[in-house]
Amino acid sequence: MDRIFSGIQPSGEIHIGNYVGAIRNWVKLIDRYDCIYCVVDYHAITIEYDVTLMQKRILETATILVACGLTPDKCIVSVQSHIPEHTELTWIFNCVTPVGELERMTQFKEKGRRHRHNVNVGLLDYPVLQAADILIYKAGYVPVGEDQVQHVEFSREVARKFNARFGKTFPEPQVILSEAPRIMGTDGSAKMSKSLNNAIGLLDPPEMIWEKLRTAATCEHRQRRTDPGHPEHCNIFTMHQAFSKPDQISFVDQQCRTAGIGCIECKEILFRNMKEELEPIQARVRKMNGTPGYIIDILKSGAARCKTIAGEVMDEVRTKVGIKPSWL
Ligand code: TYM
Numbered sequence: 115m116d117r118i119f120s121g122i123q124p125s126g127e128i129h130i131g132n133y134v135g136a137i138r139n140w141v142k143l144i145d146r147y148d149c150i151y152c153v154v155d156y157h158a159i160t161i162e163y164d165v166t167l168m169q170k171r172i173l174e175t176a177t178i179l180v181a182c183g184l185t186p187d188k189c190i191v192s193v194q195s196h197i198p199e200h201t202e203l204t205w206i207f208n209c210v211t212p213v214g215e216l217e218r219m220t221q222f223k224e225k226g227r228r229h230r231h232n233v234n235v236g237l238l239d240y241p242v243l244q245a246a247d248i249l250i251y252k253a254g255y256v257p258v259g260e261d262q263v264q265h266v267e268f269s270r271e272v273a274r275k276f277n278a279r280f281g282k283t284f285p286e287p288q289v290i291l292s293e294a295p296r297i298m299g300t301d302g303s304a305k306m307s308k309s310l311n312n313a314i315g316l317l318d319p320p321e322m323i324w325e326k327l328r329t330a331a332t333c334e335h336r337q338r339r340t341d342p343g344h345p346e347h348c349n350i351f352t353m354h355q356a357f358s359k360p361d362q363i364s365f366v367d368q369q370c371r372t373a374g375i376g377c378i379e380c381k382e383i384l385f386r387n388m389k390e391e392l393e394p395i396q397a398r399v400r401k402m403n404g405t406p407g408y409i410i411d412i413l414k415s416g417a418a419r420c421k422t423i424a425g426e427v428m429d430e431v432r433t434k435v436g437i438k439p440s441w442l
Pocket residue numbers: 119120121122123124131132133134135136137154157243244245247248256257258259260261262265294295296297298305306307
């Protein structure tokens with residue numbers, strides 16, 4: 115079976131953008147591919163973070179992945195720092211990566227602006243670690259949201275450079291996009307993001323989800339109830355496309371364009387669908403929180419399974435770059 119790798123940072127609450135943009139797609143792929151899904155903690159320390167909350171967030175993120183359906187009988191769930199080969203391969207990839215290429219990456223420029231006081235080497239090197247995450251397992255496919263496409267393309271470049279210099283070793287990984295690769299935030303103006311205070315959390319209780327939806331920005335052309343709307347410019351409609359059934363999506367589309375229903379009615383339909391999909395996940399998270407040993411066992415066995423693959427690939431890499439002595 116072809117291998118898939120993808121990752122998620124434990125850097126705050128997991129939101130519905132992560133869910134429909136990535137995690138829900140990860141679940142769809144577990145029967146057809148050999149899948150590894152990873153909580154990427156080393157990526158999360160490239161920006162300011164609360165040390166005392168880190169372990170809680172790692173476990174919470176892993177718990178959410180399992181609650182969404184990434185169960186250990188079907189795929190591997192692991193934590194990046196438990197497999198040191200990720201960072202070992204990063205160093206080798208650093209040595210085939212021009213600094214200029216990293217400086218041009220969109221997310222580096224964006225984060226560099228946002229974290230002006232802390233533009234550390236890790237932030238610059240972030241895509242190299244991401245390439246190592248994928249290639250240490252020779253994964254051929256990477257399911258992500260749209261914002262990660264550039265990073266996956268970069269990992270293809272790294273594979274190409276390594277192969278050209280040291281001989282064919284790595285595949286050139288391809289992106290798999292979900293049907294909702296870019297969910298906008300409740301502000302309607304930026305991508306839903308953990309750091310922008312515009313997110314609907316996957317674990318938010320229903321009242322909170324409704325409050326966030328009720329007050330969320332809608333299509334700016336619809337100022338009054340009687341104005342016809344433009345669903346293609348409305349972030350609520352994008353969420354409908356991710357959570358509602360096809361007949362509801364066409365109903366809302368048509369009713370919005372003709373001012374048949376108002377924004378609140380439109381949001382109520384969305385809310386009911388979101389609640390229906392998220393409640394069972396939240397219930398499974400609550401249940402697993404009661405037995406933390408269960409998730410720890412999944413992560414331990416995930417690390418062991420990953421180490422077997424990563425250890426073999428790292429051995430091959432050490433030989434190819436000429437640093438493995440014959441007596442080791
Ligand atoms: P992260 O933690 O920011 O996001 C995890 C996944 O969620 C997707 N996503 C979204 N999709 C749609 N709409 C949104 N508003 C939205 N916000 C986030 C992301 O595209 C991602 O797929 N660098 C990565 C983590 C990573 C990784 C990897 C991914 C590290 N190593 C190797 C793939 C392969 C990140 O920060 O994702």
